[in-house]
Amino acid sequence: MKVNSFRGRYLEVKAMLIEKRESIGIITFDRPEALNALNTGVLKELEEAIDRFENDLDIRAVIFTGNGKAFISGADLDEMKDLRDKEARAFIDRGTSLFRRIETLGLPTIAAVNGFCFGGGLEFALCADIRLASEKASFSFPEATLGIIPGFSGTQRLPRTVGKSNAKEMLFTGKRVKAQEALEMGLVNHVYPLDELMGKAMELAEVMVGNSPNAIAKIKMLVEKGVDMDLEEGITLESDHSAPNFESRDQLEGIQAFFEKRKPNYRR
Numbered sequence: 567m568k569v570n571s572f573r574g575r576y577l578e579v580k581a582m583l584i585e586k587r588e589s590i591g592i593i594t595f596d597r598p599e600a601l602n603a604l605n606t607g608v609l610k611e612l613e614e615a616i617d618r619f620e621n622d623l624d625i626r627a628v629i630f631t632g633n634g635k636a637f638i639s640g641a642d643l644d645e646m647k648d649l650r651d652k653e654a655r656a657f658i659d660r661g662t663s664l665f666r667r668i669e670t671l672g673l674p675t676i677a678a679v680n681g682f683c684f685g686g687g688l689e690f691a692l693c694a695d696i697r698l699a700s701e702k703a704s705f706s707f708p709e710a711t712l713g714i715i716p717g718f719s720g721t722q723r724l725p726r727t728v729g730k731s732n733a734k735e736m737l738f739t740g741k742r743v744k745a746q747e748a749l750e751m752g753l754v755n756h757v758y759p760l761d762e763l764m765g766k767a768m769e770l771a772e773v774m775v776g777n778s779p780n781a782i783a784k785i786k787m788l789v790e791k792g793v794d795m796d797l798e799e800g801i802t803l804e805s806d807h808s809a810p811n812f813e814s815r816d817q818l819e820g821i822q823a824f825f826e827k828r829k830p831n832y833r834r
Contacts, residue, residue, distance in 0.1 A: 581608045583633070584615050589626040589775045590768065591619040598634030604686045605642035609660055616668065623834045626779050627771040628671070630694060631678040631764060637703065638687025641717075658717040661686065665718050669693040670790060672783035674774045678767040679703045680760060689718035692727060695786065697753065698767055699745040700760040705753060711740040726793075728753050778816040779834045 583594040593615050595602035619625045632638060646654075668675065668690075677694035683705045691697050691705075707724070709716050716737070725733035728751045736743060745757045758766050774782060784807055792800035811817055816832055823830035 581611050582615065584618070586622070586625065587768070589624055590771045591622070591625045591628045593619075593628065593630050595630070595632040595636075595638055598636070600642060600644075601636035601639035601682060602632045602634065602687070603636075603639050603642035604661070604690075605645040606657060606660070608642075609657075609664055613664055616664075616671070619673070620671065625673065626775040626834065627674045627676070629676045629678055629764075629767050629771055630690075631767070632680050634681070636682040636684075636687070637677070637679040638684075638690055639682045640685030640687050640708070654717075661718045665690060665693045670787070672786070673779070674771070674782055674786065676767050676771060678763050679705075679754065680763060684708055685716070685720075686718050689716060689720040689723065692720070692723040696755050696770065698763060698770070699748060699754040699757050700763045701745050701757060702760050703745045703748070703754075703757075705736075705743045705748050706740055707737050708740040710738060776829070776832075778820060778830070778832045780814060780816045780832075781811070781820075784811065 581595065581597050583592075583596050585592040585594070593612070595608070597603065597608070619628055630637075646657075675694045675696070677691040677697045679691055679697060679699045681700070681702055681704075683691055683699075683703060685706070685708055688705050688707060707716060707720055709720075715721070721733075721737065724736065727733075728736075732751050735741065743751070743753065745754065748754045749757050756766065788800075788804050788807060792803055795803065816830075819832065820830045
């Protein structure tokens with residue numbers, strides 16, 4: 567699919583804003599009146615945005631953030647309240663598949679969590695490679711207080727991120743975790759004042775953009791697959807991908823640039 571350029575400006579859609587700044591794609595959830603809650607329409611637009619960025623070879627990193635008080639406040643209860651088993655399963659399957667796609671996307675991703683990050687919003691943030699939070703951000707899984715359970719793999723990703731005990735406390739109680747506590751438990755990588763958050767996210771993305779996109783994609787795959795493997799299996803997996811990489815275009819360019827004392831010219 568040919569992707570049209572949309573450099574340096576927002577494309578307006580119903581639920582989010584999409585921006586391309588040089589090689590960085592930015593998706594801003596933009597339903598502040600609904601605290602950026604997720605529904606079927608939002609998932610559809612998110613799929614389309616990911617398609618656009620994945621097919622645009624200029625894009626080397628993606629940042630997700632939210633407008634207003636929330637990053638994503640969770641699933642949209644106006645839609646959820648009338649769902650029954652079959653309809654709920656279709657919604658869950660769509661969200662689960664999309665979130666897994668984002669988690670394994672061959673691009674580095676950053677969640678810049680500006681505010682409320684609850685339920686499905688936290689499940690989404692857990693799919694990002696790196697999570698940054700503003701000092702105003704807060705995190706929770708309120709599902710048990712509503713008589714429901716997480717549906718977008720929160721019970722699986724949260725304990726893998728913060729450990730079983732911390733995960734169970736959050737999941738069983740629905741408690742809100744403030745940004746500093748989230749940092750201490752390893753839920754987020756860094757905490758910044760709100761007015762610095764996007765600048766810091768851009769700085770981090772720009773560092774990634776300067777590195778080999780192919781190397782990052784392979785490293786990401788190795789981490790994702792290897793983390794659940796036996797150590798010996800993981801070592802073998804890495805070796806099987808590392809050795810052939812010595813004949814890759816990026817490896818040859820990177821080493822040559824090092825000796826020529828210049829910036830490497832990497833491409834996707």
